[in-house]
């Protein structure tokens with residue numbers, strides 16, 4: 591079985607990614623008009639389809655996207671090919687990239703290098719098949735309800751799905767990368783990343799008092815408020831440390847060394863997962879670039895006021 595019930599109408603599908611499981615979670619919210627959230631890259635779509643079959647779902651109403659990074663939404667076109675009755679449900683800022691994914695693909699290629707090819711083919715969507723979300727919109731799935739919350743920070747086009755009856759939040763990457771084994775969470779901060787927005791987003795999610803938090807990478811936790819609070823603390827530590835490093839004129843690897851020194855939780859999570867070490871430097875570029883931009887803005891402002 592690739593699918594498992596989390597609680598109430600919410601299911602997790604763990605599609606294999608080139609033979610590995612536990613890479614990217616696809617969520618399904620069952621109802622008379624079901625939604626599948628984050629089909630994953632194209633190479634994971636066959637597994638997501640198998641999960642739907644296991645759940646007895648023949649017709650989909652929506653393919654929801656927490657954001658359009660290719661590891662979450664790259665396979666949306668393939669899912670729509672298999673379920674032409676469904677609409678892709680995405681943040682308005684995401685639409686142009688779903689129709690023409692060339693810029694998205696180019697930046698993913700830069701980030702992932704040769705590993706990019708493992709995502710499979712990326713094709714544009716027919717704009718008629720995309721429904722733009724509204725912040726706070728409530729979707730009636732006929733037997734289940736989902737409220738959509740725009741959750742910028744990790745991506746400007748980020749959105750999360752809130753299931754109010756069982757208090758479940760499905761959030762893509764804005765809660766970090768979660769380890770089921772240790773419960774540890776690793777910040778995901780590739781460019782363009784906005785830590786101020788990301789922290790505001792976490793405050794709003796914590797204020798919902800969710801019971802269960804569902805991560806893109808990977809799995810879910812019943813300790814939602816604590817997990818979101820923990821991640822907020824991690825992001826604050828990272829933002830402070832990176833600012834210190836940038837002020838001292840450190841380069842990327844210098845900043846990375848400083849983070850490792852300042853953050854004992856980071857040292858632990860590196861021991862848990864090789865891929866975190868491999869993508870460490872590209873992952874912090876977003877936070878470093880934002881910090882440089884912010885310091886420059888502040889300097890220009892104070893020069894202007896003198």
Ligand SMILES: [Zn+2]
Nearest residue numbers: 657659744763
């Ligand atoms: Zn992402």
